[in-house]
Amino acid sequence: MNTPVQLDDFTRQTASQVVYQIFPERFAIGNGLNSADKLAQAAYDIPGAVKRGWDESTLNQPWGQQFYGGDLDGITDKLDYLADLGITGVYLTPVFSAPSNHKYDATDFFSIDPMFGGEAALQRLIKALHQRGMKLTLDAVLNHVSDQHPWFLAAQAGDPEKRDWFTFRADGSYLCWQDYGLMPELNLANPAVRDVLYRQPRSLVQHWLGQGVDNWRFDVAQDVGIPVAKEMAACVAEHYPQASLLGELNGYSASWFQAGGGFHGMMNYWYRTAILAWLAGEIDAIQMNRAVADAREGYGLKGLLCSWNMLSSHDTPRLITTVGSIEKARVALLMQLTLPGVPLIYYGEEIGMEGGADPDCRRPMRWDECEWNPSQRAWVKQLISIRQANPALQYGDVTVLGDRLPGNALVFLRHTEVPGQAALVIVNLSDKPLQTRLLLPYSHWYDGVPLRDATGQSADTRVQAASVQLDIAPQGSAIYEAFEPYSNYTFFKPRNCA
16 A cells, blocks of 8 residues: 555645546537638638538648637537536637637737637636536647747847747757747747746736636646746746646656646646557556556656546547447546546547547537437446545545456555545456455455445445455456445444544
8 A cells, every 4th residue: 555645625626626628629619600600700711721611521621720610609508518427627728819720829828819709708618617616727838839929920020039039040940849830939948938928927827817717738748847837836826826737748747746846737648558558458457557556656646636637639539449449448438537637538538429640539529419429428427427426536545456466457446544435446358257356455444345336337245354356247347335235333433534
């Protein structure tokens, strides 16, 4: 068992969220408009724009220049749908003024793109979210801007102040994100740049927090860097102590947490890589179990709990397309909703949407229920309900147990400091039943405590002298939770607490 960690309220509240990722241009169009009506607006009269109907393909079009008309009012219109699913927070990819559909190439960090309805639409969305007890996370790009941004245009024109906001070479070339010339990199070593991005009260980060935004996700964290993340966290905490700051790092993030004081969490691509590789047969259960233990050891409990567990996003193929079947997708979702961390559900995964690599993963959301997989949505809704009903699955620690078992199974125990508040999660990818006795190094599931699979797939079992007899079907799974079977006796008493 891990050494007990005392969690603060911030970590518990952050870890208790279930976040839904939306690519605003593709989720919904508000005010009763269709694509043709919306795309006729002046905001879309830009060079190179390709205007598409909501049901048309995203393929074979200029990257970043095909528009379908999604906006912020469309998201507001669909919040009851998200609330019914069990979602507690919404994450939007960038919404600031930019020439592309993805908006990662901002021309103004202080205005909401008119394609999305401007700041008035953002305020309507914030109000509607907060009325439902839901939080909003916006996406910030501190590393680069559009080559049409006024800062960069001034720098190219020789403005002595703005010239040092970027990094130019003697031949006139400049540093840009992954050599993509339309996205020149900001010079974060310049204090004036950091002032306008996050250090001053009217900076990008602090301004929008003051307007009601709850949290931030930061693009390409490796380019932002650990020192900037630490300085930014200190600046934000002074005025917005409840704001969560999360970084994007497509890999293992331990060093970011071990440095201390920067991002509260990271996008947990480490989990995604392990889960998808295990489902594909590219790694065995030894590596899968070890991956969970490595994250706990490297990220620390607080860092792990505040990180986003993601299986797909606007940058990756969709889940079902990746794993190849609805059955494997459901196994992946069970792991996503029970492993430590904040589940991040990419829009449409709950109804079984498919899609390959970008831009195919950015297909418009399907709102005709005839196109849904209703059992998939019911499964996601059930898993969210199970998670939100058990504090151990929200902010409990994790003890990996599958590395001591034969076969091809992931097994771990989630547990809080409250006696009996725990969940035993088992995923058996073997073609044979997992029939074995598992020793439980956990003090507060007492002899005789009955365990019930919250998903209803596996048979009930019972704790017997610090062990449990498992009988999990081939390709089966279980989320075992304790329950009280007696009328005049309880296993879990207040005096059990230390």
